[in-house]
Amino acid sequence: MLGAHPLGLLAQLCLLSFLAVGGVITVVPELHRVLVTDMGLLTDPQFAASIAIAQASPGPNVLFVAVMGFQAAGIPGALLFFGAILLPSTTLAFAAARWGRTRYDWLPVRAFRVGMAPIVIGLMLATGWVLAAQMPGWRPAVAAAIAALLAWRLRLHTLILILSGALAGALGWL
Numbered sequence: 534m535l536g537a538h539p540l541g542l543l544a545q546l547c548l549l550s551f552l553a554v555g556g557v558i559t560v561v562p563e564l565h566r567v568l569v570t571d572m573g574l575l576t577d578p579q580f581a582a583s584i585a586i587a588q589a590s591p592g593p594n595v596l597f598v599a600v601m602g603f604q605a606a607g608i609p610g611a612l613l614f615f616g617a618i619l620l621p622s623t624t625l626a627f628a629a630a631r632w633g634r635t636r637y638d639w640l641p642v643r644a645f646r647v648g649m650a651p652i653v654i655g656l657m658l659a660t661g662w663v664l665a666a667q668m669p670g671w672r673p674a675v676a677a678a679i680a681a682l683l684a685w686r687l688r689l690h691t692l693i694l695i696l697s698g699a700l701a702g703a704l705g706w707l
Contacts, residue, residue, distance in 0.1 A: 542572065546617035553622055554649060557595045559656035562663045574605040581667050672707050
């Protein structure tokens with residue numbers, strides 16, 4: 534179940550929804566802290582498996598949140614987690630897009646767009662670090678760094694990198 538404080542968990546997930554700039558995958562380190570370390574709703578293997586299952590499935594990467602909710606509290610948990618992550622940020626995104634569309638050339642709007650890029654990159658690096666740190670040895674961290682470099686410099690499609698990682702794992706390299 535969701536533990537003694539389901540409203541506290543709901544509030545945490547709603548707050549993380551607002552911080553998920555660049556996608557929910559960017560708040561994985563904080564989700565790990567809340568769900569595994571603080572509340573004990575998931576174990577480290579369950580947490581990592583939730584992300585792996587959702588990333589391997591077709592559809593948006595936000596599905597891992599529903600998988601985590603399902604592991605924590607069944608279908609009600611999946612619905613609660615998914616709704617709490619999606620609803621606040623979606624509402625804000627629609628409102629901000631509507632507002633920003635009419636003020637596209639304003640200096641503060643342009644500055645915001647440019648300033649968000651390094652924040653998103655930092656959050657993605659933190660996510661890669663958390664996921665790679667759960668694997669034994671140095672190879673997963675090196676593989677994550679190579680994938681990030683290839684995606685950045687060569688602009689390789691994400692599916693190529695995912696398939697390469699799957700092949701490396703199947704061959705026992707990772």
